[in-house]
Amino acid sequence: MRYSGLRVFREAMTGHKGWTPAWRDPDPQPSYDVVIVGGGGHGLAAAYYLAKEFGQLRVAVLEKGWIGGGNVGRNTTIIRSNYLLDGNQPFYEFSMKLWEGMEQDFNYNAMVSQRGILNLFHSDAQRDAYTRRGNAMILHGADAELLDREQVRRMYPFLNFDHARFPIKGGLLQRRGGTARHDAVAWGYARGADQRGVDIIQNCQVTGFRIVNGRVTGVETTRGFIGALKVGVAVAGNSSRVMAMAGMRLPIESHVLQAFVSEGLKPVIDGVMTFGAGHFYVSQSDKGGLVFGGDIDGYNSYAQRGNLPVIEDVAEGGMALMPMIGRARLLRTWGGIMDMSMDGSPFIDRTGIDGLYFNGGWCYGGFKATPASGFCFAHLIAKDEPHPTASAYRLDRFRRGAMIDEKGQGAQPNLH
Ligand SMILES: Cc1cc2nc3c(=O)[nH]c(=O)nc-3n(C[C@H](O)[C@H](O)[C@H](O)COP(=O)(O)OP(=O)(O)OC[C@H]3O[C@@H](n4cnc5c(N)ncnc54)[C@H](O)[C@@H]3O)c2cc1C
Numbered sequence: 352m353r354y355s356g357l358r359v360f361r362e363a364m365t366g367h368k369g370w371t372p373a374w375r376d377p378d379p380q381p382s383y384d385v386v387i388v389g390g391g392g393h394g395l396a397a398a399y400y401l402a403k404e405f406g407q408l409r410v411a412v413l414e415k416g417w418i419g420g421g422n423v424g425r426n427t428t429i430i431r432s433n434y435l436l437d438g439n440q441p442f443y444e445f446s447m448k449l450w451e452g453m454e455q456d457f458n459y460n461a462m463v464s465q466r467g468i469l470n471l472f473h474s475d476a477q478r479d480a481y482t483r484r485g486n487a488m489i490l491h492g493a494d495a496e497l498l499d500r501e502q503v504r505r506m507y508p509f510l511n512f513d514h515a516r517f518p519i520k521g522g523l524l525q526r527r528g529g530t531a532r533h534d535a536v537a538w539g540y541a542r543g544a545d546q547r548g549v550d551i552i553q554n555c556q557v558t559g560f561r562i563v564n565g566r567v568t569g570v571e572t573t574r575g576f577i578g579a580l581k582v583g584v585a586v587a588g589n590s591s592r593v594m595a596m597a598g599m600r601l602p603i604e605s606h607v608l609q610a611f612v613s614e615g616l617k618p619v620i621d622g623v624m625t626f627g628a629g630h631f632y633v634s635q636s637d638k639g640g641l642v643f644g645g646d647i648d649g650y651n652s653y654a655q656r657g658n659l660p661v662i663e664d665v666a667e668g669g670m671a672l673m674p675m676i677g678r679a680r681l682l683r684t685w686g687g688i689m690d691m692s693m694d695g696s697p698f699i700d701r702t703g704i705d706g707l708y709f710n711g712g713w714c715y716g717g718f719k720a721t722p723a724s725g726f727c728f729a730h731l732i733a734k735d736e737p738h739p740t741a742s743a744y745r746l747d748r749f750r751r752g753a754m755i756d757e758k759g760q761g762a763q764p765n766l767h
Pocket residue numbers: 388389390391392393394413414415416417418419420421422423424425426427428429430555556557558585586587588589593608609610644685686687688689713714715716717718719720
């Protein structure tokens with residue numbers, strides 16, 4: 352079924368009896384050409400592009416819970432390509448270009464909203480760093496504008512410009528950045544993949560890999576053994592646990608990241624804004640809630656919920672930037688598990704086991720990467736060679752001294 356304005360009109364006139372399920376609920380087949388482990392945004396996007404762009408016909412996505420139940424449905428929905436380093440910038444700009452045509456491509460409303468993202472700066476040194484980043488973005492074909500204090504004041508007059516400990520001096524604006532409805536991205540890719548013959552199998556946890564003579568031959572699951580010529584793993588916060596079943600130890604730690612939403616307010620913030628003197632970022636949802644977040648909880652955990660000290664820390668960041676947020680009531684908080692890599696950058700790579708591919712280490716920036724990550728993972732699996740924009744995301748980069756340390760923090764996963 353194709354979705355369109357006409358279809359909505361026709362269904363409205365006929366009692367909405369013609370809608371069909373957005374994807375099937377098939378039983379697993381004994382074997383597939385490609386099995387993707389993890390029905391998050393990255394796994395579903397990889398399956399979609401495998402079927403659509405790379406002609407892979409027998410593909411399955413195995414999800415231990417329900418699709419969209421992981422980080423893809425828990426993040427703060429920000430998309431952007433405002434990166435500095437060579438290994439990152441072309442990849443995230445490729446992702447941004449895919450976001451721009453994605454809804455038409457998979458015929459699903461993912462509410463992609465290019466409302467702009469503004470990174471505030473509070474010192475001369477920070478302005479210089481942001482100028483450099485903006486120039487790197489422009490050189491790679493992205494858009495960037497450096498705003499002075501008065502331009503920022505005109506956009507957001509309610510920010511604390513005059514009496515703050517870290518007064519706002521300006522901001523780096525990427526107008527093409529913005530937000531997308533996170534769970535709709537998973538649903539759109541799931542529906543598009545299903546229409547192209549991909550089996551999406553929920554409630555199917557992978558519990559082991561069958562490896563014969565150094566080659567993967569399939570996966571053990573809670574619904575029995577499923578054979579596969581190739582297996583791609585995209586399980587985000589569970590990466591270390593899943594890859595350990597294949598005997599691999601990853602340069603990844605798992606941490607909790609929380610997100611927050613206030614009660615619904617009248618429109619006040621039309622874009623996305625990040626505080627430059629602390630970790631706090633905020634946007635406003637279509638329902639009116641202020642959606643915001645900050646740092647990870649700071650210790651390793653697999654719990655999908657956070658703790659009070661970080662709630663206090665994030666609230667302090669919000670108060671420092673826009674004191675009027677103190678009058679809004681916090682409605683909900685939740686958490687997701689972050690696969691924090693040692694340099695803050697991800698992996699899309701082959702492994703030492705033939706036919707087994709790994710995608711992970713997205714830290715808390717993987718949502719914006721969803722389209723490009725899916726595309727590049729599909730490219731790697733289908734062609735057995737990395738996509739040109741993802742060629743830096745190798746597992747052996749630490750051994751080679753080729754880190755992609757965007758923040759310059761060193762091997763401190765909790766700080767990336
Ligand atoms: C609070 C929060 C805010 C964030 N904000 C942003 C943001 O604003 N912008 C941004 O770019 N990124 C953001 N992120 C990060 C982003 O959400 C993640 O990097 C990204 O979603 C991870 O990829 P995924 O969608 O494939 O992960 P997931 O949705 O977590 O998918 C992985 C799936 O694998 C499944 N799985 C695990 N183990 C198994 C198994 N053994 N067998 C089968 N299935 C298994 C899980 O159930 C899960 O559904 C945020 C994350 C959080 C938690």
